[in-house]
Amino acid sequence: MSNLDHLHQPDCLFCKIVARKIPSRVVYEDEEFFAFHDIHPWAPVHFLLIPKLHIHSMAQLDDRHANMMGRMMVLVPKLAKQEGCNPYPEGGFRLLTNTGAEGGQEVHHLHFHVMGGPRPWARG
Ligand code: AMP
Ligand code: ZN
Numbered sequence: 001m002s003n004l005d006h007l008h009q010p011d012c013l014f015c016k017i018v019a020r021k022i023p024s025r026v027v028y029e030d031e032e033f034f035a036f037h038d039i040h041p042w043a044p045v046h047f048l049l050i051p052k053l054h055i056h057s058m059a060q061l062d063d064r065h066a067n068m069m070g071r072m073m074v075l076v077p078k079l080a081k082q083e084g085c086n087p088y089p090e091g092g093f094r095l096l097t098n099t100g101a102e103g104g105q106e107v108h109h110l111h112f113h114v115m116g117g118p119r120p121w122a123r124g
Pocket of ligand 1: 038
């Protein structure tokens, strides 16, 4: 944990989603991670995978987060398959994370976008 990690930030949209204070369509939950459908999907499959721990963005990561981030990465293909992304290589998925204003980040709780399904997509 770094100084910018907090178990829960009361004013954070995604912390509120994890706490069920704001409803979401849940894709997955365990002790460490939470995944839910994006409210404005760009693709037939579009969900967000987040650590329950409040970390603002990729910019705050350090060596202490390496194992947690590794566990998050290996969840991606499992959840993509569960949510209906077609098999690699004809199918597959896109993994995207925006960091900071110039990176296009709007919600400042670290999240991976996982997108897939038949094209065309709304964006990208
Ligand atoms: P970013 O621009 O990478 O910070 O992405 C934030 C994402 O959160 C956008 O794709 C939004 O559509 C999504 N989003 C915002 N509010 C909600 C919500 N209440 N439930 C699900 N997704 C949301
Ligand atoms: Zn948060």
